[in-house]
Amino acid sequence: MLAISRMKALISATTFSTYSVPHISKTTPLALSSLASKSFSFNPPTLFQNPNLLLPKPNLFLPKTCISSVQNRCMQMETASRQRSGEIHVIVGPMFAGKTTTLLRKVQSERGDGRNVAIIKSSKDTRYGLDSIVTHDGVKMPCWALTHLSAFKQKLSHDAYDQLDVIGIDEAQFFDDLYDFCSEAADHDGKKVIVAGLDGDYLRRSFGSVLDIIPLADSVTKLTSRCELCGNRAFFTLRKTEEMQTELIGGAEVYMPVCRQHYVGGQVAIEAARVVLESRVQCGSYA
Numbered sequence: 001m002l003a004i005s006r007m008k009a010l011i012s013a014t015t016f017s018t019y020s021v022p023h024i025s026k027t028t029p030l031a032l033s034s035l036a037s038k039s040f041s042f043n044p045p046t047l048f049q050n051p052n053l054l055l056p057k058p059n060l061f062l063p064k065t066c067i068s069s070v071q072n073r074c075m076q077m078e079t080a081s082r083q084r085s086g087e088i089h090v091i092v093g094p095m096f097a098g099k100t101t102t103l104l105r106k107v108q109s110e111r112g113d114g115r116n117v118a119i120i121k122s123s124k125d126t127r128y129g130l131d132s133i134v135t136h137d138g139v140k141m142p143c144w145a146l147t148h149l150s151a152f153k154q155k156l157s158h159d160a161y162d163q164l165d166v167i168g169i170d171e172a173q174f175f176d177d178l179y180d181f182c183s184e185a186a187d188h189d190g191k192k193v194i195v196a197g198l199d200g201d202y203l204r205r206s207f208g209s210v211l212d213i214i215p216l217a218d219s220v221t222k223l224t225s226r227c228e229l230c231g232n233r234a235f236f237t238l239r240k241t242e243e244m245q246t247e248l249i250g251g252a253e254v255y256m257p258v259c260r261q262h263y264v265g266g267q268v269a270i271e272a273a274r275v276v277l278e279s280r281v282q283c284g285s286y287a
């Protein structure tokens with residue numbers, strides 16, 4: 001019974017997390033930021049006032065060694081609490097559906113709540129430079145541009161990574177190590193990971209590892225756009241050019257959002273155009 005009541009006390013204590021997090025400058029190029037202007041100070045009196053924490057009162061004037069062991073215990077509780085609170089939220093859909101807009105809104109809202117956030121995008125997408133993430137409407141936020149997600153921990157100091165609460169990932173289809181990164185960040189490091197990416201490529205095939213992380217996710221949101229040809233809901237991305245490689249960076253000059261009917265019709269038209277072009281090339285080579 002004693003063991004059970006101790007466990008309950010420990011559980012209720014560790015789920016209550018009120019420490020202020022270290023302040024990281026909003027202007028840092030790390031794109032790791034918080035609105036919290038509090039500086040990091042471990043503050044035992046605040047904890048002592050928490051009725052859920054079964055700890056001695058501060059006016060007992062504990063010896064220094066005792067305080068530091070209490071501090072250590074509390075830090076362990078804090079770590080345990082962070083480890084339990086990891087989450088993964090996935091936002092998918094065709095191009096122009098508002099995936100980046102939604103990701104930025106969510107990250108900004110977390111930041112507004114005083115949480116430390118960072119955003120990562122693929123360095124393959126050089127459309128708007130490497131230091132910012134930009135929506136199709138021009139909304140911008142500083143970010144890390146990486147080839148692999150594994151580089152993120154290496155680039156950040158150990159402390160900075162520890163202090164991070166929320167990690168946003170855009171253009172997730174371009175990251176081969178998406179699954180490993182997300183599971184480690186959420187399951188072991190207690191991070192909230194918000195992932196935005198294309199579920200399908202221009203041929204509606206599964207794109208990169210985005211669909212692989214669905215089993216890891218707390219939530220999955222599929223957004224839609226408006227079909228550029230009829231205005232109905234658009235679920236797919238049509239490539240308007242003849243290029244056939246899976247990865248082709250571009251915006252509205254190359255791609256358009258379409259409904260099912262216009263995807264099918266569009267693919268037929270593009271395929272026909274490709275055949276005509278190829279036959280012209282062949283005719284030209286015979287001449």
Ligand SMILES: Nc1ncnc2c1ncn2[C@@H]1O[C@H](COP(=O)(O)OP(=O)(O)O)[C@@H](O)[C@H]1O
Nearest residue numbers: 094095096097098099100101135136137228252
């Ligand atoms: N065909 C289009 N061409 C250019 N911009 C578009 C088109 N359709 C929608 N948009 C704009 O793009 C915005 C979404 O941008 P963004 O969040 O970057 O989308 P995603 O990340 O899903 O590609 C929409 O709110 C809309 O204003």
Ligand SMILES: Cc1cn([C@H]2C[C@H](O)[C@@H](COP(=O)(O)O)O2)c(=O)[nH]c1=O
Nearest residue numbers: 094095096201202237246247248249250
């Ligand atoms: C369909 C499709 C898209 N891409 C590229 C094109 C863009 O650079 C990004 C998607 O950006 P968005 O934020 O979702 O608008 O992916 C590609 O390489 N291959 C494709 O099939």
